[in-house]
Amino acid sequence: MSVDLSVTIAGTVFKNPVMDASGTFGSGMEYAEFTDLNRLGAVVTKGVSNVPWEGNPTPRIAETPSGMMNAIGLQNPGIDVFIKRDLSFLSDFDTNVIVNVCGHTEEEYIEVVERLAGESRVQMLEINVSCPNVRTGGIAFGTDKRMLERVTSLVKKKAKQPVIMKLSPNVTDISEMAKAAEAGGADAISLINTLMAMKIDIYNRKFAIANRTGGLSGPAIRPVAVRMVYDASHAVKIPVIGMGGITSGEDAVEFMMAGASAVAVGMYNFHDPEAMIKVIGGIESFCVKTGVKDIHEIIGCI
Amino acid sequence: MINEKATVIKNEKLATGVYSTVFKTGIAGLCRAGQFVMIGTKSDSRLLRRPISICGADSEAGEIRLVYRVAGYGTEELSRAEKGDSFEILGPSGNGFPVDKAENRERILLIAGGIGAPPLLYLSRALKKAGTERERMTAVLGYRGVNAGIFLNKEFEEYAEVVLSSDDGSTGVHGTVMDAVREKEILPDIIYACGPLRMLKAVKALAAEKGIPAYISLEERMACGVGACLGCTVKTRHTDSHSHVNNARICTEGPVFEAEEVEI
Structure with missing residues (x-):
């Protein structure tokens, strides 16, 4: 029995609903020898800004129970290098490309969005208004619903590709934020970004991460993420891309039943460089086992 | 990979x-x-x-x-x-040690602090394979002391003249590996090193003082190990070709760097 795993988000067809979570997969280059990028629903690239960003001091990462914390600080080579190197690399693959865009100010987001307007290799934009590890921009836009709606509509005015707003879980009411993105004209939302967290190295009386706080990801946050995907997808009509600690096909199915039209694998790519291929296979097996012929049967089914 | x-x-x-x-x-x-x-x-x-x-x-x-x-x-x-x-x-x-840099060097010095010894043992074997005579190689191995024990030192003997040091003086020179280099008046024209950050800083200073190249192996917490997550960076003097900022990936551009290229 064959299962149709394809989904459509804002007019873009995905051969299956599995992609990487931005920042855990580079632009696919480093993982291409372990994972056939052609088999993925999309490659979501690491956040890119108008100019190169240095990122935070080290240590930038720490292991935590069933997860990890990071405070990379969106280090990236800037849009010029990204277009020349990363987008050229991705031209050779038959998969969707979603570019994650970051900035300190509205103008910086717009600059990157405009630079990408003419790039046919880019199917969608994901606007990072939820990074907890940079002082200005990032999460500042994603935790205030008025600012979120405003930056969404500004981006939408300039964007030539459909826009996904990536939401932060570090808010009181995720439904309000989902609605604000929708009101601003977002074509889709993705969630959750990492949860703001802290770890202390007690023997050295120091923060485990130089930035003091970091974003928590991995299976530890999965139940929180599933709840937020459920809440957000029931608050808006636009599609939701769900993520947070996905390790298997079963985990992905859980997010889809909660309302996600597609899912992203994040921290688990580090644990297993072939994780996404296994997640795709796992979704297929689940469908075969339970008699699902079309993946749409399970999206938001509960 | x-x-x-x-x-x-x-x-x-x-x-x-x-x-x-x-x-x-x-x-x-x-x-x-x-x-x-x-x-x-x-x-x-x-x-x-x-x-x-x-x-x-x-x-x-x-x-x-x-x-x-x-x-x-x-x-x-x-x-x-x-x-x-x-x-x-x-x-x-990672990149590994540049074995070819030792080719025309007369006095090759390997400096290992504690658990920095394993990759240097591998290097000493590679240097021998590349035709480096035992007389040209000195390995200075530092240990914590009698309670922690010493290890791998006998295996180094086949490839290099071995000098030991220990924090408590129980083995070899009483002090650090740098104390041993001074005490034994070792005058290298190239250094390969792996060990604690404090030791690597001293190696970098020594190389700068003598005007010789030093290749040091760094460590940092890593998540992916393949160059994707940017968790394990080190500040660099020059902008590297991947990041386009002064933060190179230890897992990919490293772990071995020329000492003067990194801000440690």
């Missing part, structure tokens, strides 16, 4: 908290001195792989040897491994 489940062939204790584990893996046919592997744990709550440097490889037998100090959950689990156990292993990662 290879990502596979590798089987333990042999596991033995070398000193207090220091173990040597041999794996059967295809990585043996690909790796060189100074590179490392990422090893998974068996726990479902410790999800990141651990970077461990390669101490030696036998490409014909398809075996690599890892020598490491127990520092946390992952290495503790590995130290209890028995023949036949298997672990997820990914590698080889």
Whole structure:
């Protein structure tokens, strides 16, 4: 029995609903020898800004129970290098490309969005208004619903590709934020970004991460993420891309039943460089086992 | 790079908290001195792989040897491994030591602080293979002292003249590896080093003072080990070709850097 795993988000067809979570997969280059990028629903690239960003001091990462914390600080080579190197690399693959865009100010987001307007290799934009590890921009836009709606509509005015707003879980009411993105004209939302967290190295009386706080990801946050995907997808009509600690096909199915039209694998790519291929296979097996012929049967089914 | 489940062939204790584990893996046919592997744990709550440097490889037998100090959950689990156990292993990662830089050098100095010795043992073997005579190589190996024990020093003897130092004076020169270099009046024209950051800073200063090249192996916490996550960067003097900022990836552009290129 064959299962149709394809989904459509804002007019873009995905051969299956599995992609990487931005920042855990580079632009696919480093993982291409372990994972056939052609088999993925999309490659979501690491956040890119108008100019190169240095990122935070080290240590930038720490292991935590069933997860990890990071405070990379969106280090990236800037849009010029990204277009020349990363987008050229991705031209050779038959998969969707979603570019994650970051900035300190509205103008910086717009600059990157405009630079990408003419790039046919880019199917969608994901606007990072939820990074907890940079002082200005990032999460500042994603935790205030008025600012979120405003930056969404500004981006939408300039964007030539459909826009996904990536939401932060570090808010009181995720439904309000989902609605604000929708009101601003977002074509889709993705969630959750990492949860703001802290770890202390007690023997050295120091923060485990130089930035003091970091974003928590991995299976530890999965139940929180599933709840937020459920809440957000029931608050808006636009599609939701769900993520947070996905390790298997079963985990992905859980997010889809909660309302996600597609899912992203994040921290688990580090644990297993072939994780996404296994997640795709796992979704297929689940469908075969339970008699699902079309993946749409399970999206938001509960 | 290879990502596979590798089987333990042999596991033995070398000193207090220091173990040597041999794996059967295809990585043996690909790796060189100074590179490392990422090893998974068996726990479902410790999800990141651990970077461990390669101490030696036998490409014909398809075996690599890892020598490491127990520092946390992952290495503790590995130290209890028995023949036949298997672990997820990914590698080889990193650039490795530039063996060719020693070609026309008269006095090659290897400096290892504690658990920095394993990759340098691999390097000394590679240098011998490249035609470096034993007389041209000196290995200064520093240890914590009598209670922690000393390890690998006898294996270095085949490739280099060995000088030992220990914090408590129980073995060799009483003091650090740098004290030993001074006391023995070693005058190198190239240095390869691996060890604690404080030692690497001293090596960098020595190389700058003498105007000689030094290649140092750095460590940092890592998540992916393949260059994707940017978790393990080091500040660099020049902008590197990948990041386009002054933050190179230790897992990919490193772990071995020319000392004057990194801000440590």
